[in-house]
Amino acid sequence: MVDSSALSAVCALVRQVGNYQLGHFRTLPSTYGDEKQPREYVSEIDLESEERLRSGLQKILPGAGFYGEESGCRGDEQLRWIVDPLDGTTNFLSGLDQFAISVALEKSGQIELGVVYRPASEESFTALRGCEFRHNERICTQVSGQFLRQALIGTGFPFRSADLARPFFTCAEDILYRCRGIRRCGSAALDLCYVAAGYLQGFWETDLEPYDVAAALLFMETTGCKITNQRGESYSPYRDRVMICAPPLIHRELLPLVSAHYPQDI
Numbered sequence: 001m002v003d004s005s006a007l008s009a010v011c012a013l014v015r016q017v018g019n020y021q022l023g024h025f026r027t028l029p030s031t032y033g034d035e036k037q038p039r040e041y042v043s044e045i046d047l048e049s050e051e052r053l054r055s056g057l058q059k060i061l062p063g064a065g066f067y068g069e070e071s072g073c074r075g076d077e078q079l080r081w082i083v084d085p086l087d088g089t090t091n092f093l094s095g096l097d098q099f100a101i102s103v104a105l106e107k108s109g110q111i112e113l114g115v116v117y118r119p120a121s122e123e124s125f126t127a128l129r130g131c132e133f134r135h136n137e138r139i140c141t142q143v144s145g146q147f148l149r150q151a152l153i154g155t156g157f158p159f160r161s162a163d164l165a166r167p168f169f170t171c172a173e174d175i176l177y178r179c180r181g182i183r184r185c186g187s188a189a190l191d192l193c194y195v196a197a198g199y200l201q202g203f204w205e206t207d208l209e210p211y212d213v214a215a216a217l218l219f220m221e222t223t224g225c226k227i228t229n230q231r232g233e234s235y236s237p238y239r240d241r242v243m244i245c246a247p248p249l250i251h252r253e254l255l256p257l258v259s260a261h262y263p264q265d266i
Helices: 004-024 044-060 089-094 162-176 188-197 210-222 248-261
Strands: 034-037 040-042 065-068 072-074 079-087 100-107 110-118 123-128 133-135 138-140 152-155 181-183 202-206 226-228 242-246
Touching (some): 004 044, 004 100, 044 065, 044 100, 065 210, 079 188, 079 210, 100 188, 100 210, 110 210, 123 188, 123 210, 133 188, 152 162, 162 248, 188 202, 188 242, 202 248, 210 226
Parallel strands (some): 152 181, 152 202
Antiparallel strands (some): 034 040, 079 100, 100 110, 133 138, 202 242
């Protein structure tokens, strides 16, 4: 059902949609788009991209359900595509090139296929369950065993989480002086790909959605990253508000730092 030919077909589809997005990139005023929630934007580029992805994925796997950021859930929930058509919309609308398309296939709650594509650089991150994780044609192997003091850590500001703003900033201050640096790039899908590939060595953020993380969860699992909530339990995007992910040695140091700042009962 899900094999390398399906993966190749998804890759071809996201490249087509990426080309559509690039055709509009830096052609729109920076004020373009509608604010669907405070500081969270949607544009006709998001909507058209999602429709092109939905239509194309239906042809690749007829009968599968669909869960998209803009259109929500429809169809089969046991076998479904989980799609963020444009992760990093605010970057896209502002003319910053850090944005991506994320597509995952979920079967009975487990991710079987993942593709994240960065149109601006034509970079793809791909995996099938039980196979290698690849950045373009490079096979990304087990992540390294370095320590937090050597690590570059990614995060995202809590724009969806006003109640967690204070914990975020005190946590960031604590982590900043224990690691090599902190980066906030504006696309969680790409940040998590970078953790899986070893380009970032850790990450934490709050209130991510399944479509933000689904494909990258498979990537990080494949390369041996540890992915938990603030209590050290296995992370679920359907249940948990806090995600912490890193190679095991770094996660061992990062978890108690994050845990010390965030409520345990959220």
